[in-house]
Amino acid sequence: MNGAMVPAVYPLDADIETEGYDLFIAALGFESRAIAVAQRLGGEVRHKIAWSFLDRQELAFSVNEEYYHSSGFEIRSPPDSDFELDVQRQLAGAEPLEGEVYRIAVDISSFSRFRIASIISALSAADLHLDRKVDFLYTLAQFSNPPERAPANIHVGPVHRFFSGWTEYPEDSLTAIVGLGYEQDRALGAVEHLQVSEVWAWTPRSPIEEYSGKLHEANDIFLEMIPEQRQLTYDVLKPFDAFVSLESLTRQANQDASVVLLPFGPKIFALAAMLVGTVHRNVAVWRVSAGQTEEASDRHPTDHVCGIRAVFPSALVEGRELAEERTDTR
């Protein structure tokens, strides 16, 4: 045991308009889509928490705050440095409404990647006393143009310490598995910075066609450098399929190289990458971010909501055999 539990991942077969949860987690930020899932939840939800960002409280922030207040949400406002601890505290004291499984829904749409990773890290802690069945939900945003010029990055590294990965062979070659987004040359810069030897590129497919053109424009040099057989696609609205394919590729690549996942683009792919990172604990998941200097952009929701389910087992349940984490097989 290493202090973290390996989740089992499933397709989301719940109807969020009727499903009940013990805990619903949402983000309070500047995006209009932050409340889209909350507005659709129809089943009983015992406890609702909206974790607020402390910066860029502009655009749709006030509207969202008002909504959460009036809808029975507890609003919590820890800084990033205390965020995971706050989540852990909420999970530690939890009791399920029925049975011995704590049912949680997390709307990741407007959370930062760091906070999504922190939530997964908190859920993976082995010292929680209940199994946690977590539905991660995501609202696809309407198209908006990418920023004309991105501010300087302040973070280039693991999305969270939990996803640093580990290698027993630092001298080995490095493979990057990259999810593409439409920030100009972000993927290219990251793989050059890491000095990778091999690259796999994942391009999202979504019903919003405008994304595709912008994405290819932002990555034209990068895609030119990668052989076609290493360019793959995934359906944004089928995250479980993306997870399965990504996990399979990661497992294969990890057999003779160190692997780093760079999930730019839609956060649902970043979530899939982080779930792969919980299964393959030696694989790193990185982010490249300008942090609070990134311009706030109000992302409006579409009607498309998708999700993925993960069950995080408790190590403290009597008689349970612990799932072994995957490590290097070389």
Add this chain to the structure above:
Amino acid sequence: MTDHSSIFESFNARSLRPAQVAQRFVPPSQFGRLTKRRHSLVIGPRGSGKTTLLKMLQQPALEQWDHDQAAEILKRIDYSSVFVAADVLWSAQLRTLGEDRLDTTTRRLLAISAFTTHVLRALITTMIQRAHGTGKEPLRVVGRVQLSSEGEGRVAAEIADTLHLKPRLRTLRSIRTSLSGRLSEIRQLGGRLSLLPKEDRQSELYTRPELHLAFVQAAGACVDAFEAEIQDTPGSWALCFDELELAPQWIRDELVRSIRSTDERFLFKLAMSPFDEEIDQLESAFPPSPGHDFDPIELWYNDRRDTYRFCEKLWYSMLDERGWEKRPPREVLGGSYFDAPSGYWRQVGSAYSADSKWGRRFASLAEKDSTFRHYLEKKDIDVRRLGELPADRRAADVRKIAPLLPVREFFRAADAEYSKGRKRTRRSRKSRALYAGASSLFMGTEGNPRLFIGLFDRLLSTAGEPSRISKAVQGRELYKASQRFAAMLGTIPAESGSGGGLPRGILTLVRKVGNHFHSQVVEADFVAEPPLSFIVDSDLDASQLRTVGQALNAGAIVYIPDATGQVLLGSPRGKRFRLAYLLAPLYGLPIRKGRALSLRKILSAASDPEQLELT
């Protein structure tokens, strides 16, 4: 022809085994200095070949290296080299060991233990190669020893005892496997410790002697055991540490401590970037006394001719690798717009006749640029009679400015157009051809092997076996290389702005400098010596200074040494730099050094850099 699946594999020594590195290795002049039996500091920006040179000291590389200089160089290498790899990912993993749940002391202990394990495993790998070979038929044997299986058993037992290992078999390979397993255990231990109360962690840690090994002492004990069995004259071992600037401070402290321990069997060959704020600490590890001082080896070229010579060697090596005819680079790539006329023509003056390339260029610019006409008038130069000027005047007044003309001619809108409201700088894809030609492409790579091979692999792959590669193709590929380089620079995390201001990364610095120089070369009134380098003012704030240092280490700027001859910089204050020539196509700059300007002046004069950048 080398078969690469993608450009990322084209030449990154990081991922190549030493024998693979040897296949393409073209020795720079600095390699001979590195092979000497001395401590060495190999200094250069990213891609300059540090990893390649260290890997070339390894037995598998030396055994496979097919080159006419190999025999001569090998005579100097009478030690065994141990390569200790590092990279951005591994460094990040060492820093985050323990996932934020452990106290600093514990995390540091685990990180140092992981590093020590990594070093010892590299040492054991070298021993295996000496005893059992490298699995490939060698061109020559280097450093081989006789080690019976009984002897190996005794060595393995001794080493296992020293390092607190329990290998499955009494072999060196099993020792190495155990050390790999230990790396995994260290990480898992970090996870378990995070669940324990603090008071229980200490007892867990201090009952594990394997976590408290000092790598030089442990390595010394391993070497003792090995050399006792091989019945060979005790030799030296070169511990080669790559990418030292990436190592967490704890690791560097440990390394400095170890170097000072002065086990004379060990040479240290360290690779690092030219800027390091803690350079004093590292230099203190090598006191200036015989046998202990170090040899700094810089991997850049201050003289264009040296850059060209080295690039030419790489060029021929790449043609040879493809089995192609060894055509001179100028024959395939042509001359460069920035080449001054050759010596012969310089004397005869024909290169400047009215119908010569240069004569026409002068005339063309004089026609469209009144400030250039004014310069010529002041110097009493008639563009129709350039060839009639005395040789000394041609050198002083004409040859000096010749490389500026193509840039000004390509980018500057004619006075007549400008007066109609057109912008002063024209943007055109045709301007990319300006940077074609052998010397421009060579200078663009700065003699940096990774850049060179990355660029020319694509160029030669695109062209097939060429008799000539068009300027348009060359310009396009160099421009893409520039864009890739800029994308990488833009990724490197920025320093926080001073006084809580916005972070300003390398790319912001480069843009401001590049755009300012462009405005001086192209848009301002013509001068014979526009600024094309800068001096770092002593009163810049700490974050700006660190950004300059980062830019140096990334290869975005190039240090122009002063009289001190210093090659390792603890601070860029007072030092002179120029932009990397690879950035010239992005900012419309000539490929040459120019006079220096204060960086502060550039930063305060720069308007919004986004408005001026060429696309």
